Amino acid sequence: MAGTKPTREEAVELFRKYNRTDSLWKHALSVEAVMRYMARKHGEDQEMWGIIGLIHDLDYEMFPEQHCTMTEKILKEEGWPEDYVRAVISHGYGICSDTEPLSLLEKTLFAIDELTGLVTTSALVRPTRSVLDMEARSVLKKWNDRRFAAGVDRGVIERGAAMLGVELNDLITDTIMGMREAAEEIGLKGNPAA
Numbered sequence: 001m002a003g004t005k006p007t008r009e010e011a012v013e014l015f016r017k018y019n020r021t022d023s024l025w026k027h028a029l030s031v032e033a034v035m036r037y038m039a040r041k042h043g044e045d046q047e048m049w050g051i052i053g054l055i056h057d058l059d060y061e062m063f064p065e066q067h068c069t070m071t072e073k074i075l076k077e078e079g080w081p082e083d084y085v086r087a088v089i090s091h092g093y094g095i096c097s098d099t100e101p102l103s104l105l106e107k108t109l110f111a112i113d114e115l116t117g118l119v120t121t122s123a124l125v126r127p128t129r130s131v132l133d134m135e136a137r138s139v140l141k142k143w144n145d146r147r148f149a150a151g152v153d154r155g156v157i158e159r160g161a162a163m164l165g166v167e168l169n170d171l172i173t174d175t176i177m178g179m180r181e182a183a184e185e186i187g188l189k190g191n192p193a194a
Contacts, residue, residue, distance in 0.1 A: 006080055011051045014078065019061040026186045028054050030116040030179050031109070033186070037178030038108050049105055052087045056109060068092035068099075095156070101163060111160025114152050115175045118142070121149040123188045130190025131179045136172035 015028060035053030039046040059070035068089050075085045090099045090106040091113050101110040122139045123131045142148045161171045183189040 004079075004081075005048065006051055006055075006078075006084065008047070008051055008054070011055045014074070015055055015058060018058055018074070021061055024057060024061055026120075027116060028057060029182050030120065030186050031056060031113055033182035034112045034116060034175050034178030035105075035109065037181060038112070038174060039105075041174065042104060044105065048084070049108075052084055052105065053109060055084075056088050056091050056113065058088070068097040094159075095153075101160075104164075107160065107163040111157065111164055111171060112175050112178075114154075114156045115160075115172065116179065118149050118152045118154075118157070119172070119175050119179055120186070120188065121152070123190070126190070128190045129188070131176055131183050131188045132190070134176055136169045136176065139172050139176075140169065 015025075019025065019028075032050045032054040036046045036050040038044075039049035055071075055075070057067075057071075058074060060067055063070040068091075072085055072089050075088065086099060087103070087106050087109060089097050090101040091097075091109045093100050093110060101107045119131065119134075119139055122142055123129060123134055126134060126138065128134075143154065146154075157171070158168065161168050164171065179186065179188065
């Protein structure tokens with residue numbers, strides 16, 4: 001693939017090669033959907049943003065202790081363009097990567113990665129088990145309960161919102177809107193009529 005842009009099919013195939021768990025696949029689809037939504041909102045390349053969102057946790061299942069490091073190695077070996085590799089690695093900034101998010105794409109990925117997990121968990125405790133009828137206030141109600149979705153680092157989300165210069169409420173709303181577009185695939189269509 002050297003020098004050419006990866007296709008979604010290539011990204012899916014590569015992701016599936018290194019990941020087997022349904023939860024990680026749904027997370028990848030959630031991040032992809034939000035990235036595509038955000039790209040449209042900002043007049044950016046939906047395909048590029050979506051593919052980067054889809055592949056961002058490529059190494060997480062097989063190499064959790066080398067997260068981002070192994071992804072960089074794998075993507076370079078596969079001949080992925082440098083801007084794609086850099087964007088993917090930047091989502092781990094301050095956690096498992098020294099690559100600071102600089103572009104709008106990179107800052108967006110950094111901001112919404114953890115947030116998709118909080119939105120998912122918030123949706124699953126709703127009577128409808130859906131993002132289709134969920135608003136940002138449902139997520140914000142759980143924000144200060146550190147036992148709720150304890151694995152989600154709220155500090156990363158707050159830093160991401162600050163990087164983007166947006167209010168937390170607006171970032172959550174955009175994340176929900178993006179996830180609605182993949183509600184069925186990510187198991188959050190639920191039963192909104194409940």
